[in-house]
Amino acid sequence: MSGKMTRREFFQRGSQIGILAALGIGASRPGSRKALNPDRHRVDVAVVCGNDPDAAAEKAVEELGGIRRFVPKDARVAVLVNSQSRHPGTYTKPKILRALIRMCREAGASEVNCLTWLTEEHWGSTGLAAAAREEGARLRFVPNEEAYFRKVPVPGGKILDHVMLMKELQNNDVLIDVPITKDHAGNRFTGTMKNLMGLNCRAHNRLFHKPDWKTNPSSIQYFDQCIVDLNKTLKPDLCVVDATEFITTNGPFGPGKILRPQKVVAGVDRVALDAYCSSLWGLKPEDIAMIRLAAEQGLGEMDLEKVRIRETSA
Amino acid sequence: MNRTPLPGFAQVVLLILFLGLSLEGLPAGASRIQESLPPETRVGEWKRGERVVVYAGEQLYDYIDGGADIYLEYGFQKVVVAEYIHTSGKSVSVEIFEMAGPGSAYGIFTYKVHPEDERIPVGIEGRMASYYLNFWKGACLVTLTGFDDDPETRQGLRLIGQKIAERIPERGRKPRMARLLPEEDIQPRSLVYFRGPLGLQNAYPGWTLGISGFEEGIKADSPRGFTVIGLRYAEEAGVREAVGSLEQRLIQDVNSGPGRVEEFSAYEGKDRRGRRFFLVASGRDILFFFGDIGRKEAEAVSVSFVKRRDALFFEPFLKVSGLSQTAPSASESGNSADRKMRSFYLYPAGCWKSASRTGDSGSGGARRHVRVRGRLL
Numbered sequence: 001m002s003g004k005m006t007r008r009e010f011f012q013r014g015s016q017i018g019i020l021a022a023l024g025i026g027a028s029r030p031g032s033r034k035a036l037n038p039d040r041h042r043v044d045v046a047v048v049c050g051n052d053p054d055a056a057a058e059k060a061v062e063e064l065g066g067i068r069r070f071v072p073k074d075a076r077v078a079v080l081v082n083s084q085s086r087h088p089g090t091y092t093k094p095k096i097l098r099a100l101i102r103m104c105r106e107a108g109a110s111e112v113n114c115l116t117w118l119t120e121e122h123w124g125s126t127g128l129a130a131a132a133r134e135e136g137a138r139l140r141f142v143p144n145e146e147a148y149f150r151k152v153p154v155p156g157g158k159i160l161d162h163v164m165l166m167k168e169l170q171n172n173d174v175l176i177d178v179p180i181t182k183d184h185a186g187n188r189f190t191g192t193m194k195n196l197m198g199l200n201c202r203a204h205n206r207l208f209h210k211p212d213w214k215t216n217p218s219s220i221q222y223f224d225q226c227i228v229d230l231n232k233t234l235k236p237d238l239c240v241v242d243a244t245e246f247i248t249t250n251g252p253f254g255p256g257k258i259l260r261p262q263k264v265v266a267g268v269d270r271v272a273l274d275a276y277c278s279s280l281w282g283l284k285p286e287d288i289a290m291i292r293l294a295a296e297q298g299l300g301e302m303d304l305e306k307v308r309i310r311e312t313s314a
Numbered sequence: 315m316n317r318t319p320l321p322g323f324a325q326v327v328l329l330i331l332f333l334g335l336s337l338e339g340l341p342a343g344a345s346r347i348q349e350s351l352p353p354e355t356r357v358g359e360w361k362r363g364e365r366v367v368v369y370a371g372e373q374l375y376d377y378i379d380g381g382a383d384i385y386l387e388y389g390f391q392k393v394v395v396a397e398y399i400h401t402s403g404k405s406v407s408v409e410i411f412e413m414a415g416p417g418s419a420y421g422i423f424t425y426k427v428h429p430e431d432e433r434i435p436v437g438i439e440g441r442m443a444s445y446y447l448n449f450w451k452g453a454c455l456v457t458l459t460g461f462d463d464d465p466e467t468r469q470g471l472r473l474i475g476q477k478i479a480e481r482i483p484e485r486g487r488k489p490r491m492a493r494l495l496p497e498e499d500i501q502p503r504s505l506v507y508f509r510g511p512l513g514l515q516n517a518y519p520g521w522t523l524g525i526s527g528f529e530e531g532i533k534a535d536s537p538r539g540f541t542v543i544g545l546r547y548a549e550e551a552g553v554r555e556a557v558g559s560l561e562q563r564l565i566q567d568v569n570s571g572p573g574r575v576e577e578f579s580a581y582e583g584k585d586r587r588g589r590r591f592f593l594v595a596s597g598r599d600i601l602f603f604f605g606d607i608g609r610k611e612a613e614a615v616s617v618s619f620v621k622r623r624d625a626l627f628f629e630p631f632l633k634v635s636g637l638s639q640t641a642p643s644a645s646e647s648g649n650s651a652d653r654k655m656r657s658f659y660l661y662p663a664g665c666w667k668s669a670s671r672t673g674d675s676g677s678g679g680a681r682r683h684v685r686v687r688g689r690l691l
Contacts, residue, residue: 084379086407087459088445118379185384185516197380206375209383220511250426253381255446255459257428287519 043310044301045267045276050314053244053264054099059314060240060266061103070238071174073108078115078172079137080198080236082180082190086125087254089247092180094131096242096264100176101135112137115168117144117202142166149201152233158297159222160229164201177236177270181243181277183251187224189288190252191274192239193231193299200230224289231270231299239273241265248281271300272307279304347394347412350454352477360406360470363397387510388422389414391453398474404461406470410478411455416486417530421507423450424492425516426457429503429535434472437479438488447471451482491530491546494622499615500542504535518543522586523602525556539606542615547598557581557595580613596620 046063048056061067071077079100081092097114104112114132116123120141123129132139142148149164169175179195187194197205208226210219243263250256261280267273271294275285285291285302295302348366355362367377370392374382377393391412398406413419423439426448431441437449437456444463449456458475460467492507506517508531515521517533518541528545535541547553561581581593585604592603592612601619603612 085381086461088461184380185512186380188515188519190380202375202379205380220515249428251381253378255443255457256426257430257443283519 042308043267044269044308045265045272045310047263047265047276047309047311048314049261049263049311051262052095052314053093053242054095055314056244056262056264057096057099057240057266058103059312060264061100061238063310063312064238064266064268067103067107070176071104071107071109074110075104075108075173076111076113076171077104077109077174077176078113078169079104079176079178080115080195081128081178082195082198082242083116083118083122083126083128085253086122087247087256089245089256089258090180090182090252090254091126091128092178092242093244094127096178096240096244097128097137098131098135100178100240101132101137104176105136109174111172113140113168113172114138115140115142115166115172115199117142117166117198140168142168144202146201146203149204154229154233156232156297157229159225163230163233164204165234166199166201169199174238175234175236177239179239179241180246181241181265181274181280182246183248183256183281185251187220187227187288187290189274189278189283189290191241191277192236192270193274193290193294194227196230196234196236197227199234221289221293225293227290228294228297228299231294232297236270237268239267239270241273241277243277243280269300269307271295271302272304275302275304276307276309347392347410347454350410350456350478350481351394351396351408352474352481357398357474357477358470359401360398360474361401363399363405366394366396368392368394384425384512384516385411385422387508387512388425389418389509390422398470400466400470402466404464404467404470406461406467406474407459408474408478409457409459410482411457413453413455415453416450417489417507418509419450419453419455420488420492421509421513421530422455423448424506425508425513426455427503429501431503433503436472436475437482438484440475440479442468442471447475449475449479451479452485454482456482489530490623490626491532491544493626494544494619495532495534495542495615496618496622499538499618500534500536502534504533506533507531508533514543514545518604520585520587520589520604523560525560527552527556528600536605536607538611540611541604543602543604544619545600545602547600550598553595553598553600556600557593560593580609580616582609597623599623 043063046060048060048063050056079097081097083091085091101112114137116139120129123132123139129139146164148167150167150170151162152165153162154160177192177195179191181189181191184190184194208223210222241264243261243265245258245260245262247254247256248259259281263280265273265277271291274288274291278285278288278291285304291302294300301307348368351362351366369377372386374385374390374393377395382390391414393412394410396408398408411419411422413422427441428443431443434440434442434447436447437451440447440449445461445467446457446459456475456478458471460471489507492505495505506513508514508517509529511526514531514533525545527547529548531543531545533541533543545556547556560583579595582590583593584590589604592607592609594601594612594616596616601616603615
């Protein structure tokens with residue numbers, strides 16, 4: 001994919017990518033992205049180890065074919081990071097965000113928008129606000145009110161028939177998901193799939209809990225299925241996961257025990273990425289209901305033996 | 315000028331207004347927990363930031379979003395958040411969580427600490443990790459987080475933590491349920507006390523048995539290679555229901571079916587991962603044993619658990635009447651240098667019987683009563 005793509009080609013492609021489909025513009029379904037991108041890239045999951053998170057992020061994207069594969073010229077790019085807490089190992093490293101914004105701009109993106117319904121305080125205390133602004137991205141603080149969200153149907157939803165996505169999302173052509181992987185008290189693990197809750201209305205996220213979840217263990221899995229349903233609607237074009245240092249206890253807010261693999265992990269297959277990241281601290285992908293359910297429902301590959309992983313260093 | 319005293323109700327209104335203004339921006343009930351912060355704004359070389367925020371009830375979602383659920387399960391009431399800044403520019407964040415009671419505070423403390431954390435003398439129990447400190451006291455869990463592990467930061471964590479601990483009234487003890495496993499059978503730092511399925515799933519991530527409805531529970535690891543999980547129900551019927559549902563699963567999951575051991579209502583089974591476990595049901599409690607443990611050892615730990623449970627049940631009675639629990643022995647009598655002292659069995663219903671009258675051999679009945687020595691009142 002080069003920067004010479006015409007606008008018409010861009011929209012032809014855009015009609016199939018997740019972000020437009022999520023807003024009812026296209027006709028996305030799980031796996032459509034694979035159909036769009038034939039098996040010409042030899043890497044499903046790029047893992048780059050190094051002490052500089054920005055260099056690692058750049059190299060990881062390079063290993064996947066380069067940023068232009070994902071960001072056409074003049075595209076408006078939405079970036080979703082995790083800025084929940086300022087405790088160490090709980091938020092996406094600002095350096096990774098910086099690297100992504102720079103890459104997008106180099107690819108010719110017309111805008112890079114950091115979307116969030118969290119507050120300026122969250123972004124300020126983590127250093128993410130400064131990183132975004134200094135690199136020329138726009139911070140879009142979306143009020144947590146339903147008026148700013150749009151009802152979008154979930155194709156093949158097992159629990160959810162719709163989600164409530166930020167209207168702001170429709171002003172973008174490309175979505176890049178940039179979570180930190182870490183522990184989560186609710187379902188043991190957070191990564192690419194769970195991070196997308198950051199684009200869904202918080203009030204609607206609360207419905208991901210069944211009313212009896214506190215007394216019925218099977219209702220905890222309900223939460224995982226809701227995340228999977230959300231991911232059926234919303235498909236990031238690229239995921240870049242911060243696995244440089246993260247908490248393995250007391251997630252998602254911390255403070256907790258920190259593991260420092262010093263890795264940045266990138267790819268498109270969210271299930272494969274989450275499966276790989278969960279293995280970084282000894283979890284088995286099949287034990288994380290969210291990953292298992294997503295794999296069973298065709299969102300990606302959980303079996304790392306079947307995933308083409310390339311590990312390098314930067 | 316003549317000054318007419320304000321009518322009583324007006325004074326009350328003014329007082330309320332004054333108090334209301336002084337607590338501007340804070341949710342109702344916020345004042346008490348805020349008092350846990352040291353009144354002086356300086357602690358050593360650390361100065362408290364001006365901003366002190368309180369989140370109550372479900373406002374916790376505004377503060378920690380997806381992390382709120384586990385706190386709410388444990389009985390979260392409110393949290394006060396403050397920051398201390400060192401003269402060098404370093405900072406320490408302080409979170410004082412007020413929970414529903416000491417049991418809740420202890421529980422969330424056990425959830426947040428790690429067996430490798432260093433034990434420190436702050437609060438009832440305190441643990442220091444590389445860059446943060448947790449302690450509990452009364453109904454509060456306090457978490458102090460530094461943003462590096464420099465000695466200066468760690469010293470600040472201890473100093474500020476101690477100042478806060480001094481201001482929290484000491485009341486309550488750790489829950490009885492958390493005192494039932496004999497220390498020789500467990501690694502004390504591995505003990506987690508929980509109040510719901512989320513706590514259980516976090517305490518033992520491999521839990522696949524799916525039973526619920528319990529009021530409280532514990533999980534602990536043994537140095538001998540097994541893990542014990544105890545669940546307590548409000549009523550014995552809850553235990554019967556839970557075991558009943560498990561029996562069906564076990565029958566489905568294990569070819570040989572469950573094997574009952576009469577004296578302890580014990581079962582043996584395999585979970586969905588194929589791991590063998592033992593289950594012992596007694597009264598309102600169920601104990602699960604996973605890992606490297608045989609049936610006899612599981613039963614021995616269970617007996618110890620049950621004896622401690624019954625002894626703790628009678629603790630308030632023992633204090634009131636001046637009775638003291640005797641060490642179990644084979645001999646029934648043997649009391650009596652002082653003829654007024656006698657042995658008794660106390661039963662969970664609260665009544666007691668003289669040992670000489672019960673004729674109870676103490677074997678099967680050991681689960682249901684505790685033997686004490688005392689003076690007839």
